[in-house]
Structures are given as C-alpha cells and as structure tokens.
Amino acid sequence: MNRQFDFLMPSVNFFGPGVIAKIGDRAKMLNMHKPLVVTQESLEKIENGPVVQTIESLKKAGVDYAIFTGVEPNPKIRNIKAGKKMYEEEKCDSIITVGGGSAHDCGKGIGIVLTNGDDITKLAGIETLDNPLPPLMAVNTTAGTGSELTRHAVITNEEDHLKFVVVSWRNIPLVSFNDPMLMLGVPKSVTAATGCDAFVQAIEPYVSVDHNPITDSQCKEAIQLIQEALPEAVANGQNVEARTKMVEAEMLAGMAFNNANLGYVHAMAHQLGGQYDAPHGVCCALLLTTVEEYNLIACPDRFAELARIMGYDTTGLTTMQAAEKSIDGMREMCKAVGIPSSIKAIGAKPEDFSLMAENALKDGNAFSNPRKGTKQDIIDLYQKAYDGI
Template identity: 40%
Template sequence: MAFRLCFPKINISGAGSLAEVPGELAARGLKRPVIITDETLVKFGLVAPLLEGLKAKGIEAFVYDGVVPNPTVPIVEAAYKVFVDNKCDAIIGVGGGSPIDTAKAVRILSANPGPITLYEGVGKVAKSGAFLAAVNTTAGTAAEVTSNAVITDPVAQVKMVIIDANIIPDISVNDSAMMTGIPVATTAATGMDALTHAIEAYVAKGAHVLTDYAALEAIRLISAYLPRAVENGQDLEAREMMAYGQFIAGLAFNSAGLGLVHAMAHQPGAVKDLPHGVCNAILMPLVEEFNRPYAVERFARIAEAMGVDVKGLSTEDASKAAIKAIRDLSATVGIPSGFAELGVTEGDFPLWVQKAQKDPCAPGNPVAATDEDILELYKKAL
C-alpha cells in the first residue's frame, strides 16, 4: 500500500540556526514578511535578532504579536489583516504551536478565500499560499514540521483541526538557544505533548516502518532529556535533544497519524482553554492502558525506549511497564494527575464524547472506542 511521508523541504536545527532565516528569504527575493508571534516572545527579545538580521539583508518585516494560546478565528483574521495591509510576500511564524498554527492559517488565507472555518478537516486547502518559515521556540508541538493547524472557533466552541500537506512550512527552524528561557510548566507540558505524538504515532493504525524509527527514537530522547530540561532550563544539551526529539516525533505523527489521546484532549483544550500538553499528559496513561491489549508488543518496545529494564519480563509485563513509565514521567515533570484540579466537572463530559468521536485524530487510534469507552476514560481522568 502506498505511504506518504510529508515534512518541510528544508529543516534547519541547532543552536544559532535562527540566523539562517534572513538569508533564506533573501535567496528567494522575498522582501516584506509578516512575523506572527506573541507578546511574551517579543518582550523576552527572541524576535529582535530576527528583525535585525532581516534588516541587514534589506528586508522590511512587519510584526503581529497578538497570538495567545489556543488561537482563535478572530486572531487569525487580525494576523491576516497585517499581511494584507502591508502587502506582505512571506510569513514567518515564531513561537510554539499557537503562533505557528496562526501563521499556517494566514498562509491559507493568502491564496484561498476566507473565512478560515471553510478549511476544517482533511485536504481542503487547494493552494499552499505565501512562503512560510516556521521558527519553533518550544519542544514541542512540532507545528513547524506538520500539516496540521488547530484553530479554536469560539462560536462553535470547537478546536478546528485543519490538515493539508499544502500548509506544511517551506522551512522549519529549531534553534535550541531560543528554548533555554521556556518556563518550567511550559517545558513540561510541551514535552509531554511531544511524547504523546511519538507514542500515538508508534501505535497508530497508520504506523509505518518509515515512521517507527523516528517515533521510537523520539520516545527515547524525550524520556531521557525532558526531566533534565524541566529541572534546569539552561541545560543546553537537554534543550537540544528535546528539540530533536519533538522534531522527529512530529515527523512520525505527521504521516502515521495520532489517536484517541489527542481526540479527547482537544475538547477540554477548546472549552476550558487548558494547555494542550497538560490535557494530553493527563489522558495518555488512561488511553494507552485502554489501547495496550491491542498493541502489546509495541508497548513493550515503548517501555524499553523509555528506559525500563525489560530483561526477564514477559512481553505482556513489559507492555504494562510502559503505562507505568508514562505515568511516572508525567508525575516527575509536575503534571496534575487529573482534570478536577483544573476546573473540569463530570457535567462537561457528555458533549465532549461526541466531539472527540468526530475529531480527525480519533480514527488513527489502534482500536475504535465506543461512546461509553470515551465517557469512562474522561471520568477516570477527573
């Protein structure tokens, strides 16, 4: 069966790689990029070196810094207005998943009619639009690698997932020197998101030999280096290995797909505005416990990649050890153990069950879940 492996054409990584971006634009004759980012990154000086580098190449950049976590349709429209008003010819997303997803949405609107809600679902973007460089500052959503953009529609109270190879950035940048200032809670949450990508991709229905190696290596890197990055944000080796781990996790899930953890996590994320990585981390051990009997050997290999000594264990016991390792890692990096402490109540669940079933990530799960299964999993996650 044919298998599609999709990722950006050019991927630049390593400390200091941000400095490569102005030259990439200049080489393409691009003169007026919009930089889509958030206020905090501007305040902490992460955007200034890019502006200086662009200026040195004679490129005039325009900044939209109004992106917030879980970006909404009005934010996409505001960012697109900056693109149009300044006759921009390129887009540079700088940040984690939220600014980069906003940048992808602006790219859609640069070549296709609005509103952005028209593009919810898979394969609806006819034209890829303006050049897009995605500079990732977290580790991570891997938004710089993928064909996904998640935009919240505040009217429908839903996280719209747009999936199309036409929105994969032209260039991804992972500059680990930009990641040392990430706050502890964000490091933990985004790191657990990356682990969820790797594990869901490895056990997904769409898993393939071309993605398995990346998913397993991502699991190994993230398990080994996330606790170090959380403990000491200045640990450059840990930041660099997390940047690579989340990148290859992105490479894996972009082509293998995700599963029920993401399908379920999108709902509290949309309605309660909770961090995506925290929602994933809370749900992952429960959903993977549910999935484990359908992928016993794969979970045994996950345990090994997570550093569990599986010598002498049966495959069954090794697979169970993977679930414990996920739970332990989540606790080590300080993720809350349930949704109750984040303001979620049991009354929220019935609506979420239907939305999770319809989420485009759900079909990738190794086994189909019934409405009752999903409700039960949400209840366990409280």
C-alpha cells in the same frame, strides 16, 4: 512491509545553536520582500529573544517586514482575522511564524484564509485546501508541538469552544528553524507541558494504525531522548545539552506524527483545550496513561516494545505484563515533570463529557487510534481521567 506510504516534512530544516542568524538570507533566497512576522507580544518583549533575533537577521539581509503580535495561546479565529487584515494593509507577500505551536498554527491559519477563502471552519478536515499558502517559514521556540514541520493547523473557534484541525500538505512550512538557544528562557511549566506533548507525539504514532518503519525509528529515538533530557530541561532550563536533545526529540516526534498520525489522546485533548482554554501539552499528559491503558489490548506487542524502548527489562514477562510496563513509564514521566493527576486541575466538569466525547470521535486524530471506541467509552475515559491517574 508490503504497502505504500507518504513521508512529508518541510524541504529545509535548520537545526542547532545559532541557526536563527540564517533566516534573513533564507528569506531573500525565497524572494520574500515583506514577510508578516506572526508572534506573541510576550515573545516580542524578550530582550535578545526569538523575535528580536529574527528581525535583526531580516534587517541585515535588507528584508522589510511587519509584525503581528496578536497570537493567543490555543489560537482563535479572531487572531486569524486580525492577522489577515494586517497582512493586507501592510501589503505583505509572505509569513514568518515565531513562537510555539500557537504562533505557527495562527500563521498557517492566516495563510489559509488569504488563499482559500475567509471561513476557515469550512476547511476543517483532511486535504481540504485547493490553493497554496503564501511562502511560510517557521521559527520554533518550544519543544514542542512539531507544528513548525507539520501539515496541521489547530484552531479554536471562540464561539463554540471547539478546536478543529485543518490538515493539508499545503500547510507545511517551506523552511523550519529549531535553535535551542532560543528556548533557554522557556518557563519550567511550559517546558514540562510542551515536553510532554512531544512525549505523547512519540507514543501515539508508535501504536497508531498508520505507523511505518520510518516513523517507528523516529518515535523510538524521540522517546529515549525525552527520557534522558526532559526532567533535566525542566529542572535546569539553561542546560543547552538538555534543550538540544529536546529539540531533536520534538522534531523526530513531529515528523513521526505528521506521517503516522495520532490517536485518542490528541482527539480528546483537543476537546479539553477548546472547552477550558488549557495548555495543550498539559491536556495531552493528563489523558496519556488513561487512554493508553485502554488501548493496551489492541496491540500489546507494540506496547511491550515501547516498554523495552523505555528501558524496562521484560525478560520472563508475558506480552501483556510487558505492555503494562510502558504505562508505568508514561506515568513516571508525567509525574516527574509535575503534571497533575486529574483533569480537575484544568477545570473539567463531568456534565461536559458527553459533548466532548461526541466531538472527540469526529476529530481527525481519532481515526488512527489502535482501538475503536464508542461514545460511552470516551465518556468513561474522561471520567477515569477526572477520578485521577
């Protein structure tokens, strides 16, 4: 290994059952006098849920707060504008996001427009932020996007239905909280979708052109944990061990893609999510096997290693035969947790594929995909995912 690479993650990460109780003291240590708690109404209503426990801890530490509950799934620009307005009216000085990727990305978006200018669409791209965000902590409640650890803010423009990404080291929360006890009540369908997102986020960085030895080991461990724990977490959400393993996996996958980037699955899934407002994890899972089958010839050795990580015995197989086993493993996992077999399930329409393909190739995730495709290749991949896995 003879090259340089960066490795980015939050400076402090609290992990394990009960860590949420520490948030009040940590807010005080960071001199947060009045954080804006950015979340969803449904999460605020959960009895003794993540929002209630966050507020209790803040109150105990004597930290004032205001609550913004206007985050929509696949957060929109209008959510960011409303959150910024409240931050200013309430004279807040910091942000605490509570929820899954939607809450974290909305909170990052609010922070971005507070210090970098009102038009967030102009900040789409890589390292576009000149100024630091207000201090930001993230309480994560899904396993998951990894957004509580990452430099990405994924936002949907409700006018043109385009999902865009602001990627900057300045977006990385100062502190992340991953408490599996906050995830016991996550519904089955959300557990499956978010778990598949973590699975994809462990696979894409492994075959990314930007992978490095640290991200490789994180991906390996994350894939094994997800295979052990995701079907059980979906079947029995109250299983603390399965939830804990999924949190560990989503953190590892989050750290991996934060540094090794992703690929066409995410670049294409962002278009499905923006166009049809569908759950992000489902969009990723629906595209996974189609895209990775296409990628096989770019790095068969890496896919063969993936097959071995997934537990396949590849003795006596050619490299390509071994590589193909990894696709079987991906297909099996998505099927086991109830992912449908076609993008028809989220309302995809072939007449949209051309524009979505064009935009997918502009998405920042496209650049690290191991195989370089044309617009027609991407249209064909959407069509294949439409015709069925």
